[in-house]
Amino acid sequence: MKAPKDQWVIQIDVTNACVRKCANCTRFCGFHKKPYFMDYDYFCKAVDSLEGHPGLIGVMGGEPTLHPRFKDMCLYLQKKIPKQYKVKDKSLYYPTDSFVEVRRRSELKQYVIHEYSDGPRPIIQGAGLWTSMTRLYRDNLEIIQDTFNFQNLNDHNNISYHQPVLISRKDMGIDDETWLKLREKCWVNQQWSGSITPKGCFFCEVAGALDMLYDGPGGLPLENGWWKKDINEFKDQFNWCEYCGIPLKTFARDAREQVTDVSESNYKLLKEKDSVRFDENSFNILEIDNGVISEKSKVSTAKYHGVSYMEDAQDRISDKTPIYANRFIGVMICNDNTAIDEINVQNYLKFMERLFVVKDGLLVKSFTQFDTEDKIEKRKIMYSDLKEVFGKNEYIIMFTPDISFNSKVNKLKECVINPGILHYIDLRRDGHNSYVSSELDNSGKCILFNSGAESLNNMDNSKILNENIFMYICKTWIPEKRLLFSDKMDRMMYGVNESNNKKRTFRRRITDVLIFTRKSIKQYGLLRMVYYSCFFIRRYGLTLTRQKIKNRLL
CATH class of the missing domain: 3.90.550 (Spore Coat Polysaccharide Biosynthesis Protein SpsA; Chain A)
Known part of the structure; x- marks a missing residue:
């Protein structure tokens, strides 16, 4: 498994309060009788602890903009983020009728290559925000655009698939040897992040959320450079993987359904916790027979998204998003x-x-x-x-x-x-x-x-x-x-000027995707950059199909 030093982002979970109760939420929003709001001084200490981290410092919830000191947090990030990592692209200074697309194009220009212990990978440096784009997002839009190089936007008004988290591998009857192989390849650990919660530092963001849900012992102490530790120093946290079904790659549910899929042992644990709003959440207890989840206890749209979550970002944002009103x-x-x-x-x-x-x-x-x-x-x-x-x-x-x-x-x-x-x-x-x-x-x-x-x-x-x-x-x-x-x-509004829109051909779109190669090709060589490009296209949803070219690229 990857240690935080090899992950492209480390999340600071500033709150688990949210305006939604999405199905199979990785932060279990709506489960807690009393959501937390991270202390501002603790947040500052968390940012300080990540000094020198080559990747992204993520601000996540819940819904981060609900935090009463969200603006102060943004100002502190602006103060602490190194000058070379700060927001430079000014395209969003102009009005746009394709905000998510312009935001995405801005991010593509900021990718750099970093040499991790397992090889070079493209990353964004600076600060990132994970948000469901509430009215508070609009109210804070200026400071958000000034602070965050990267924004993972999802208003959850359109289809967005969430894989069940609360499935125990023991309920699935998976033996230790098989489980260890599955755990080592967990896509959340491999493709996403470690985290900092009010209870400490974790090698995995879901492990941190499970520790909060089940009143666990907490993570490693918050101290400068904690993220540099080897993965073996996080081994006590591997116990949370036993409660997590993400490595199992089962199925996924539309987040808007507000139903949590759960295996029997996790269901019993939730009932025992006084801190959980058990009666105010809808649960689907999975029927499992010989390691197979019965079809009738799954949802009809059993789509597993895995690492392709970053694809179709535009499709996850609806016209009802308040920033367009x-x-x-x-x-x-x-x-x-x-x-x-x-x-x-x-x-x-x-x-x-x-x-x-x-x-x-x-x-x-x-x-x-x-x-x-x-x-x-x-x-x-x-x-x-x-x-x-x-x-x-x-x-x-x-x-x-x-x-x-x-x-x-x-x-x-x-x-x-x-x-x-x-x-x-x-x-x-x-x-x-x-x-x-x-x-x-x-x-x-x-x-x-x-x-x-x-x-x-x-x-x-x-x-x-x-x-x-x-x-x-x-x-x-x-x-x-x-x-x-x-x-x-x-000329600056993407999509407003029809003649400009026609010029956005497939070739120009791919040029935007690969813009970092112009700066790096001499340093890394053509073959290696082709590899990066293929990885980048696969991960960020630019599958070269006629339908996607028609719907998203032209």
């Missing part, structure tokens, strides 16, 4: 000479859920869709009122009355927009484009931003929302997170 709040900044009655409110409300009219710093009117005027109390509006009046974590379009919006703006509502980015344009200086224009000598200003953006925390709360606010926000915003509101977004 944007609504725009309009804020029109007028001066004293603007006649409110002349404002074409109905046209603006084609692109906005609500429109606020601010006249020389005074909030004077508010309209909802269908040109319905809301009664509001007139009041002075300052920067400090942004979140209170216009909403927390809302996308705000702030503009002058001489701005006209084109139908393309509605396309942005279907995209994932990084909440940390300021999109700005001054038509007098930058000229009009297919998103915004003006009939008045190309005058007018417009900015698009999220009210929860980190850059807003650096601004003067006493500033009044008048025409000077455009220049002030642009100057104060984090420089690298300012982007011109222009047609260039079309």
Whole structure:
């Protein structure tokens, strides 16, 4: 078996709280009467203990974004991750209607070759996040994109197969000799990770979760360099493999079914544990006869995924994921000479859920869709009122009355927009484009931003929302997170521009997959790089079939 020093990722299990109860969850989310949230200081110590680890530092749950100090954890990772391992790709600064695909392409560019004790392998270095993409994921999207080089995204709204964990090999009647061979080839140990839980360090992430579930003795003490230990120093933890059915490669169930498949001995152990919410979970007790699970106790879709879990990542994310659901709040900044009655409110409300009219710093009117005027109390509006009046974590379009919006703006509502980015344009200086224009000598200003953006925390709360606010926000915003509101977004949005989409041929896709070979071919040689490429394609789902080319690559 592999020791943590030879694994490409080590997980820090920050919580076992989750918004879901997926079938056959490896962390047994929903089982615990009182989920844990890892102490922040302990998390910092866990990150420090992994200094020098060549692979990925994973943050996992449960759902990590549920942790009350998730943002602080991200900031600590940004501080501790070596500069050369930090996020460099900026493609997700632009809106995209294919977030998972763009995220995946960004990760492909970051693979490097590392010499492990069992040979060279491609890996990603830095920090990684495992998440089910809840509303909290959207609320933290800016800091997530700034922190994590790798994200394993699965909202569990579409089919995602989970193999049963709680199957004892003794219940299957497997003898010791056969079991040892199966255990040595366990795909979780070979392809995935060790872990750190509040109870210590483990050679296997599932062993750590079983130790938590069954009130075990804990793992190795959390100390710097623990991951460098030889696998023999983890041998006391091999006992947890006796309770785990993953090496048996039995079958898999759709995670959405919220049913846990369990063998008889594990079922009895669960009933004995006071810490387990036994009556609130659905169990399927497997009927096993002479080492064979009866067909009637399996599920009809008995598909075993094994290491191919990384395939079809796009298919695991549904259109219901909240990061694709944007609504725009309009804020029109007028001066004293603007006649409110002349404002074409109905046209603006084609692109906005609500429109606020601010006249020389005074909030004077508010309209909802269908040109319905809301009664509001007139009041002075300052920067400090942004979140209170216009909403927390809302996308705000702030503009002058001489701005006209084109139908393309509605396309942005279907995209994932990084909440940390300021999109700005001054038509007098930058000229009009297919998103915004003006009939008045190309005058007018417009900015698009999220009210929860980190850059807003650096601004003067006493500033009044008048025409000077455009220049002030642009100057104060984090420089690298300012982007011109222009047609260039079309070229960056994967799938938005149809002509760009046609250019994404199979050859270009494979070039993206093998991009690391250009840097490494002189060092490692052509034959070795071909081997890496075949391994990479097999593992990450780029099987060269006509259907996959049609559905996923073109």
